[in-house]
Amino acid sequence: MATKKIEKPGWKTLPEGDLIIGGGTAKDFHTGGWRSMRPIHIPEKCVSCMTCWAYCPDSAVLVKDGKVVGFNLDFCKGCGICAYECPVKGKAIKMVSEKEAKAQEKK
Amino acid sequence: MKEMTEIRWHGRGGQGAKTAALLLADAALGSGKYVQAFPEYGPERMGAPVASFDRISSKPILLHSAVTNPDVVLVLDPTLIESVDITEGVLDDGIVIINTEKSPADIRKELNITGKIKVYTVDASKISKETIGRDIPNTPLLGALLKVTGMLDFKETIEDTRKKLEKKFKSKPEVIDGNIKAIERAYNEVKS
Amino acid sequence: MAKSNILARTGNEAMAEAMRQINPDVVAAYPITPATEIVQIFASYVADGLVDTEFVPVESEHSAMSACIGSAAAGGRTMTGTSSQGLALMAEMLYIAAGLRLPIVLADVNRALSSPINIHCDHSDTMMVKEAGWIQIFSENAQEAYDNMVQAVKIAEKARIPVVVTTDGFIISHGMERIEILDDKDVKDFVGQYKPENYLLNLDKPITVGALDFTDYYFEHKRQQIEAIKDSMPVILDVGKEFGNKSGRSYGFFEKYKLDDADCAIVVMGSTAGTTKVVVDNLRAKGLKVGLLKPRVFRPFPKAELADALKNLKAIAVMDRSDSGNAQEGPLCLEIKAALYDANLSKALLNYIYGLGGRDIKIEEIEKIYTDLGEAIKGSKKPKITYIGVRE
CATH class of the missing domain: 3.40.50.920 (Rossmann fold)
Incomplete structure (x- = not known):
C-alpha cells in the first residue's frame, strides 16, 4: 500500500528544468498513507446514488457496473466527505479509526 | 571641417527639438556619415526649455558622454534666450543659429556675445508658416545649418529628405513640397 | 552590405527591429521608462501584421514574466522587455524562469533603482538579479544591442537558460546611432525554428512542469542549473562566432x-x-x-x-x-x-x-x-x- 521505494536519480540523470516526463505519474504516488480515518462501505444500505463518488476529492470511490463497491485505499485520505454527504438515512458509509481498522485487518 | 561636429538644439517641450536632432542625424546618415542623436531628458512638460544633441562624424562615433562643448547651437524659440544660457560651453570658434526676425548684430548685443562665436539668424517661424502652413521651425533651421556649416551636401540632403518624406506622407504631397521649400528658403535667407 | 541595411536607430528601436526579425511566438510585457518603446514599437508590428506574435499586454512586470514562463513552458519562443523597478518586480519570476530552464529573452534597459526615484542609467537593476540564473549580456551601443538580441535567442535555446540583454538607459536606449542590420531572411535562418525537447502543448508526450522539490530533489535540480550555466560558455562563444560569419561582427565574452x-x-x-x-x-x-x-x-x-x-x-x-x-x-x-x-x-x-x-x-x-x-x-x-x- 505504501509508495514503492524508488531509487532517486542524481543530478546528471534527472530530467532537467524541474520536469517530470510522462503523464499520469500521480498514480504511483500513493497518498492513502496520510489517512487517520477510514470509510467503511455498507452495501446493504447503499442505493448507489453516486453522491459520494461525485464529492470524493481523490476520485477514490470504486464503482463497478453502476454500483459503489468500496474505496481505493491507496488514494483515500480519509477526509470523510463521502460519509458526510451520504443522503441515505442512517448512512451507507461510516468513518472508523484507521488504527482500529488496521488492527481489525490483522486479526 | 573637423572630423566630428557636435550640435546642441534648444527648444521648448513639444516644439520638435528632439525631432530636429533625429532628422539631422537621419539626413547625415544618408550622406554616409556616422551619427548620434539624443535628447536631454529632464522633467518634461509642454513649453519647458529642453535640449537635444547631435554628433556627426566621418568616422564611427564611440563617445557616449554628454555634449558639453558644442560646435553649433540652434535655437528653435527666440524667447528662450532670455531664460537659457544658449552659449554655455560653446567653443570659441563655435556657431549659434537662432530662429528670430532680429539681425545677428542685435542678438549679439542682446546676449553680450563678444568673442569669436559666429551668430546667424533666420526667421524660421515665418518661413515654416508660409511654406508648411504651421510654425514648425525645426525643418527650416536644418536648411540654415546646412548653409552655415557646409557639413552635408545640400543637393544630396534635399533629395534624401524628399525621399524620406515621400515615404511618410504618401497621401500629402503638399507637406513634402512645403518642407522642401522651407529648407531651401532658410538655406538662402539665413543672415550672418 | 546593401545600403538599405544601414539605418539610424535608437537602442530601443534597434532591439525592437531585432525582435521583428526574430518573430517570436509570444511577447508579454508591461511598459516602463526607458524600455517602453521596445515593446511599444513591437506591439505596432503585431498590429500591422508584420509579425505572427501573440502580444500579451499584462497588468504588471510580475505578470509579464509569469506569462512568459507559461508561454515558454508551453513551447513558444518568448521575449519581453523591461527596466529597473520593472525588473525588480519580475525578480521572483526570473528565478522561476531560470529554474525551469526556459529560454526566455529579456531586453533590459539599465536604469537606477529607487529610492531616490530616478529614470536614468546605472547598472543597479541588472546587478540586483545577477544571481537569478540568467545569462547577462551588456551592450556598448545600439549596434551591439541589436546583435546581442539576435544572438540571445540562439544562446538561450541552445543552453536552455534565459538571457537578459542590456543597454544603457537613455544614453543608448534613446540615442540614435548608425546601425547595420541583417536581412530578415538571414536572421530567420540564424535563429532557426525553436524545437523544444519537452513542452506542455505536446500532447503526445505529457509532462509536469514545476513540481515540488523537497530536501531530496531541490539540490540536484540546482546542481544541474549550475552545470548548465557553465556549459553555456562554449555556446555563447559558438553563437558569437557564427554571428560573426554571418554579419562580419564577431563576439566573445569580452x-x-x-x-x-x-x-x-x-x-x-x-x-x-x-x-x-x-x-x-x-x-x-x-x-x-x-x-x-x-x-x-x-x-x-x-x-x-x-x-x-x-x-x-x-x-x-x-x-x-x-x-x-x-x-x-x-x-x-x-x-x-x-x-x-x-x-x-x-x-x-x-x-x-x-x-x-x-x-x-x-x-x-x-x-x-x-x-x-x-x-x-x-x-x-x-x-x-x-x-x-x-x-x-
Missing part, C-alpha cells in the same frame, strides 16, 4: 581594445566603454601604453579568460556603474578581483564607482583614472575605491 601591449587598463561595461576607447586613442597618441577591457558577458562570468587577458598589466582600474551595498567594491570589481586571485595574480587594482542615476561620465574623468593608474605603477598609493563625478 572585447579587448589596445590591451595586449598595455601597461595599464580600465575594465568597464556598457556605453562608457565607447567613451573610454576615445580616451585610450587620445592617450595612445601621446605615447602612453593604455588599454581597455570591456566585459560583454557578465553571467556566466568568464573568470579564467578575463584573468588571462589582464595578466600582463601592471595596474587595473575597474569602473562600476552600481554599488554592491557591502561597504566594499562594486560588483564588477569584486569579480575581477576574485578572478585575479584564482590566477595567482596580485596587481594594483583600483575601483571607481561612477555614473549612478545617469550622472554623465566625461572624457577628462576617465583620463584622470589612467593618470591614477600611471602613478600607481610608479608606486604611489591610491585609494582602493573612488567615487567619481559626485559632489563632496
Whole structure:
C-alpha cells in the first residue's frame, strides 16, 4: 500500500528544468498513507446514488457496473466527505479509526 | 571641417527639438556619415526649455558622454534666450543659429556675445508658416545649418529628405513640397 | 552590405527591429521608462501584421514574466522587455524562469533603482538579479544591442537558460546611432525554428512542469542549473562566432581594445566603454601604453579568460556603474578581483564607482583614472575605491 521505494536519480540523470516526463505519474504516488480515518462501505444500505463518488476529492470511490463497491485505499485520505454527504438515512458509509481498522485487518 | 561636429538644439517641450536632432542625424546618415542623436531628458512638460544633441562624424562615433562643448547651437524659440544660457560651453570658434526676425548684430548685443562665436539668424517661424502652413521651425533651421556649416551636401540632403518624406506622407504631397521649400528658403535667407 | 541595411536607430528601436526579425511566438510585457518603446514599437508590428506574435499586454512586470514562463513552458519562443523597478518586480519570476530552464529573452534597459526615484542609467537593476540564473549580456551601443538580441535567442535555446540583454538607459536606449542590420531572411535562418525537447502543448508526450522539490530533489535540480550555466560558455562563444560569419561582427565574452601591449587598463561595461576607447586613442597618441577591457558577458562570468587577458598589466582600474551595498567594491570589481586571485595574480587594482542615476561620465574623468593608474605603477598609493563625478 505504501509508495514503492524508488531509487532517486542524481543530478546528471534527472530530467532537467524541474520536469517530470510522462503523464499520469500521480498514480504511483500513493497518498492513502496520510489517512487517520477510514470509510467503511455498507452495501446493504447503499442505493448507489453516486453522491459520494461525485464529492470524493481523490476520485477514490470504486464503482463497478453502476454500483459503489468500496474505496481505493491507496488514494483515500480519509477526509470523510463521502460519509458526510451520504443522503441515505442512517448512512451507507461510516468513518472508523484507521488504527482500529488496521488492527481489525490483522486479526 | 573637423572630423566630428557636435550640435546642441534648444527648444521648448513639444516644439520638435528632439525631432530636429533625429532628422539631422537621419539626413547625415544618408550622406554616409556616422551619427548620434539624443535628447536631454529632464522633467518634461509642454513649453519647458529642453535640449537635444547631435554628433556627426566621418568616422564611427564611440563617445557616449554628454555634449558639453558644442560646435553649433540652434535655437528653435527666440524667447528662450532670455531664460537659457544658449552659449554655455560653446567653443570659441563655435556657431549659434537662432530662429528670430532680429539681425545677428542685435542678438549679439542682446546676449553680450563678444568673442569669436559666429551668430546667424533666420526667421524660421515665418518661413515654416508660409511654406508648411504651421510654425514648425525645426525643418527650416536644418536648411540654415546646412548653409552655415557646409557639413552635408545640400543637393544630396534635399533629395534624401524628399525621399524620406515621400515615404511618410504618401497621401500629402503638399507637406513634402512645403518642407522642401522651407529648407531651401532658410538655406538662402539665413543672415550672418 | 546593401545600403538599405544601414539605418539610424535608437537602442530601443534597434532591439525592437531585432525582435521583428526574430518573430517570436509570444511577447508579454508591461511598459516602463526607458524600455517602453521596445515593446511599444513591437506591439505596432503585431498590429500591422508584420509579425505572427501573440502580444500579451499584462497588468504588471510580475505578470509579464509569469506569462512568459507559461508561454515558454508551453513551447513558444518568448521575449519581453523591461527596466529597473520593472525588473525588480519580475525578480521572483526570473528565478522561476531560470529554474525551469526556459529560454526566455529579456531586453533590459539599465536604469537606477529607487529610492531616490530616478529614470536614468546605472547598472543597479541588472546587478540586483545577477544571481537569478540568467545569462547577462551588456551592450556598448545600439549596434551591439541589436546583435546581442539576435544572438540571445540562439544562446538561450541552445543552453536552455534565459538571457537578459542590456543597454544603457537613455544614453543608448534613446540615442540614435548608425546601425547595420541583417536581412530578415538571414536572421530567420540564424535563429532557426525553436524545437523544444519537452513542452506542455505536446500532447503526445505529457509532462509536469514545476513540481515540488523537497530536501531530496531541490539540490540536484540546482546542481544541474549550475552545470548548465557553465556549459553555456562554449555556446555563447559558438553563437558569437557564427554571428560573426554571418554579419562580419564577431563576439566573445569580452572585447579587448589596445590591451595586449598595455601597461595599464580600465575594465568597464556598457556605453562608457565607447567613451573610454576615445580616451585610450587620445592617450595612445601621446605615447602612453593604455588599454581597455570591456566585459560583454557578465553571467556566466568568464573568470579564467578575463584573468588571462589582464595578466600582463601592471595596474587595473575597474569602473562600476552600481554599488554592491557591502561597504566594499562594486560588483564588477569584486569579480575581477576574485578572478585575479584564482590566477595567482596580485596587481594594483583600483575601483571607481561612477555614473549612478545617469550622472554623465566625461572624457577628462576617465583620463584622470589612467593618470591614477600611471602613478600607481610608479608606486604611489591610491585609494582602493573612488567615487567619481559626485559632489563632496
